[in-house]
Amino acid sequence: xxxxxVVIIGNEILTGKFADDNTPWLVARLRQLGCDLFxxxxxxxxxxxxxxxxxxxxxxxxxxFTTGGVGPTHDDITFAGIAKAFALPLHHRPxxxxxxxxxxxxxxNTAALRMAEIPEGSELWWDGNVTFPLVVTRNVCIFPGxxxxxxxxxxxxxxxFVGAPVHGLRLSTGRQESxxxxxxxxxxxRWPAVAIGSYPRLDEVPVHVIVTIxxxxxxxxxxxxxxxxxxxxxxxx
Amino acid sequence: xxxxxVVIIGNEILTGKFADDNTPWLVARLRQLGCDLFxxxxxxxxxxxxxxxxxxxxxxxxxxFTTGGVGPTHDDITFAGIAKAFALPLHHRPxxxxxxxxxxxxxxNTAALRMAEIPEGSELWWDGNVTFPLVVTRNVCIFPGxxxxxxxxxxxxxxxFVGAPVHGLRLSTGRQESxxxxxxxxxxxRWPAVAIGSYPRLDEVPVHVIVTIxxxxxxxxxxxxxxxxxxxxxxxx
Numbered sequence: 001x002x003x004x005x006v007v008i009i010g011n012e013i014l015t016g017k018f019a020d021d022n023t024p025w026l027v028a029r030l031r032q033l034g035c036d037l038f039x040x041x042x043x044x045x046x047x048x049x050x051x052x053x054x055x056x057x058x059x060x061x062x063x064x065f066t067t068g069g070v071g072p073t074h075d076d077i078t079f080a081g082i083a084k085a086f087a088l089p090l091h092h093r094p095x096x097x098x099x100x101x102x103x104x105x106x107x108x109n110t111a112a113l114r115m116a117e118i119p120e121g122s123e124l125w126w127d128g129n130v131t132f133p134l135v136v137t138r139n140v141c142i143f144p145g146x147x148x149x150x151x152x153x154x155x156x157x158x159x160x161f162v163g164a165p166v167h168g169l170r171l172s173t174g175r176q177e178s179x180x181x182x183x184x185x186x187x188x189x190r191w192p193a194v195a196i197g198s199y200p201r202l203d204e205v206p207v208h209v210i211v212t213i214x215x216x217x218x219x220x221x222x223x224x225x226x227x228x229x230x231x232x233x234x235x236x237x
Numbered sequence: 238x239x240x241x242x243v244v245i246i247g248n249e250i251l252t253g254k255f256a257d258d259n260t261p262w263l264v265a266r267l268r269q270l271g272c273d274l275f276x277x278x279x280x281x282x283x284x285x286x287x288x289x290x291x292x293x294x295x296x297x298x299x300x301x302f303t304t305g306g307v308g309p310t311h312d313d314i315t316f317a318g319i320a321k322a323f324a325l326p327l328h329h330r331p332x333x334x335x336x337x338x339x340x341x342x343x344x345x346n347t348a349a350l351r352m353a354e355i356p357e358g359s360e361l362w363w364d365g366n367v368t369f370p371l372v373v374t375r376n377v378c379i380f381p382g383x384x385x386x387x388x389x390x391x392x393x394x395x396x397x398f399v400g401a402p403v404h405g406l407r408l409s410t411g412r413q414e415s416x417x418x419x420x421x422x423x424x425x426x427r428w429p430a431v432a433i434g435s436y437p438r439l440d441e442v443p444v445h446v447i448v449t450i451x452x453x454x455x456x457x458x459x460x461x462x463x464x465x466x467x468x469x470x471x472x473x474x
Contacts, residue, residue, distance in 0.1 A: 012434050014275065015403075016268045017449055019261060023279075024253075031253045038251065039286075042260075042277040049276075072415040073435040074422045104415070111418030148440045166252075178309040178341070181348030185311045197249050198310040203385045212254055 001163035001216070004030055005039040005057035009050060009068040009078050010145060013042050021147045022067045029154065034163030035063070045069055050081025058085065058139055063161060065154075068145030070135075072111040082137050083119040090117050095124060099132055128156035167221055168195075168214030170236035171228055177209050183231040184211065191224040193217040210236055238400035238453070239272045242294035245279040246287060246305040246315050247382060258384045259304045266391065271400030272300070282306055287318025295322065295376055300398060302391075305382030307372075309348040319374050320356040327354050332361060336369055365393035404458055405432075405451030407473035408465055414446050420468040421448065428461040430454040447473055 006026055013020045023040055030037045038061060043049040050069070057064045069078030083090045096116035101108050124133035134153055135142045141157070143150045173180055177200050188196055197212040211233055215221040243263050250257045260277055267274045275298060280286040287306070294301040306315030320327045333353035338345045361370035362378075371390055372379045378394070380387045410417055414437050425433055431452040438445055448470055452458040 011432065012436060012449070014264065014277070015432075015451070016261075016264045017405075017434065018436065023260075024256060027251065027253045038281060040251070040277075040279040044275060071435070071437060073418045074425050075434055107413060107415060109415055109418075112415035114418075146437060146439045168254075176344060178344060178346055178349035181310045181346075181351075188311050195248065195252075197254065197312055198308070199249060199255065200308060200383060202383045212249070214252070 002035045002063060002161050003061040004035050004037050004063040004065060004161065005061045006037065006041070007050070007053050007057060007064060007066040008040065008042040009045060009066055009081075010042070011045050011075070014044060022145065022150055025147065025151060026065060026067075026154075029158070030161070031166070033158060033161050034165045035161040036163065045075045045077055047077055047081050047084055050078060051084035054082050054140055055085040062139060064140040065143060066140060067143045067150055070115065070142060070144050072114050076114065078142060079114075079118045079135070082140055082142065085140075086119065086138060088119040088121060088137070091120050092116050093118050093122070093124070095133070096135075103131065125157055127159075130156065164216050166214050166216055167218060168212060169221075169225065171211045171213070171225070171233035172236040173209050173211070173233050174206060175209070175232070180209065180211070180231070180233070183228065187213075187224050187227055190227070191215075191220045193220045194224045196224070208237070239300060239398050240298040241267055241272050241274050241300040241302060241398065242276040242298045243274065243278070244287070244290050244294060244301060244303040245277065245382075246282060246303055246318075247279070248281050248312070250279050251281060259382065259387055262384065262388060263302060263304075263391075266395070267398070268403070270395055270398050271402045272398045273400065282312045282314055284314055284318050284321055287315060288321035291319050291377055292322040299376060301377040302380060303377060304380045304387055307352065307379060307381050309351050313351065315379060316351075316355045316372070319377055319379065322377075323356065323375060325356040325358060325374070328357050329353050330355050330359070330361070332370070333372075340368065362394055364396075367393065401453050403451050403453055404455060405449060406458075406462065408448045408450070408462070408470035409473040410446050410448070410470050411443060412446070412469070417446065417448070417468070417470070420465065424450075424461055424464055427464070428452075428457045430457045431461045433461070445474070 012018045041053050069076045118135050119137045123136040126133045194213050194215040199210045201208050213224050249255045278290050306313045355372050356374045360373040363370045431450050434449040436447045450461050
């Protein structure tokens with residue numbers, strides 16, 4: 001299955017100036033695609049942070065998705081950070097320069113051209129016959145931070161990240177977590193292909209524990225479910 | 238100023254089973270306290286991920302706040318991960334064992350006692366005369382993942398993380414980002430103590446750019462503001 005990591009580049013998120021709408025959207029979308037997300041890092045707009053996080057995620061996962069920092073102003077340093085991650089030079093990519101000049105005309109100044117200055121050897125993905133392609137450096141897909149743009153651009157290339165779907169369901173109990181811990185531990189050891197999570201819902205009335213079970217193996221999932229139901233778990237409210 | 242990182246430990250967030258309410262709350266709360274947040278990592282419930290992320294953040298920041306993974310079930314391995322980060326052994330801490338036994342009585346089984354099995358040498362913070370103290374290993378404060386509990390426990394110790402407040406404001410322009418880029422770059426170089434961010438609001442009508450300026454130095458902030466207003470920026474809508 002494809003594995004993925006997400007890098008949210010943005011001081012504005014860490015300082016609470018804007019809400020991070022991109023993480024929840026990417027989490028849900030990747031799940032839907034069957035692409036396994038292993039890590040989200042929200043980091044500042046600094047070269048070293050971007051380079052270190054991108055290099056590490058690129059090594060560990062099939063795909064890395066970055067958001068933010070691709071505009072024309074001083075705080076847009078994502079391309080430079082990714083270039084640093086792979087020790088690649090930056091260059092003005094002719095196809096992107098052409099697009100910007102066509103689109104902006106007179107307004108295409110030095111600042112605007114920074115949007116065409118990308119790591120050498122990057123791929124340009126034109127999926128969906130777009131005007132401005134997605135820039136992909138090695139396995140790192142570089143998305144804008146503006147939520148509507150991210151969604152539009154992501155959906156055009158989403159077919160590239162599809163994996164087998166994960167099936168799952170939620171069970172519940174009114175007992176305490178510690179009382180069902182042994183049951184869960186046994187289920188974990190019997191069905192290693194099933195991911196089991198236990199989540200006390202102390203904020204809800206009546207207080208209960210949600211137990212989630214998930215797998216790509218439907219047979220294992222069904223057996224694990226039957227075992228837990230026999231142990232007293234019921235449908236989640 | 239105190240610096241901080243956050244580690245959100247939870248498969249349930251990465252797989253989209255539950256929304257991450259803790260990151261936005263911590264972001265806002267730390268800002269309010271004047272504690273500078275430099276990184277949020279959302280990671281799976283695996284020993285090596287927890288150990289690596291906690292060790293790295295502990296080295297870089299004054300404080301690390303973890304959430305999640307402190308219950309009695311198989312997927313609660315935060316204490317073990319933090320012990321691994323610092324190569325500390327785990328032990329059943331007598332004060333915590335006593336609290337659990339008093340609180341749970343008969344129900345205090347082996348699973349429940351895992352909540353008392355913490356890295357050796359951890360501090361227990363009893364701020365607010367609580368029944369169950371906060372466990373702090375070196376500079377890592379270990380919070381529960383349940384949002385209401387996290388908030389309650391965080392607020393009791395928040396006075397320990399207070400820094401000087403950051404002041405800031407938002408300006409706006411209807412011009413394109415590339416047209417104000419040179420102005421912003423000049424402001425950045427003139428007032429290094431001011432953090433300047435530029436955020437195109439392409440999802441809003443009319444389309445505009447929000448420019449945020451922030452600083453702990455009020456005089457620099459006022460000068461930078463005047464400079465940007467002279468350059469054509471106005472109050473944000």
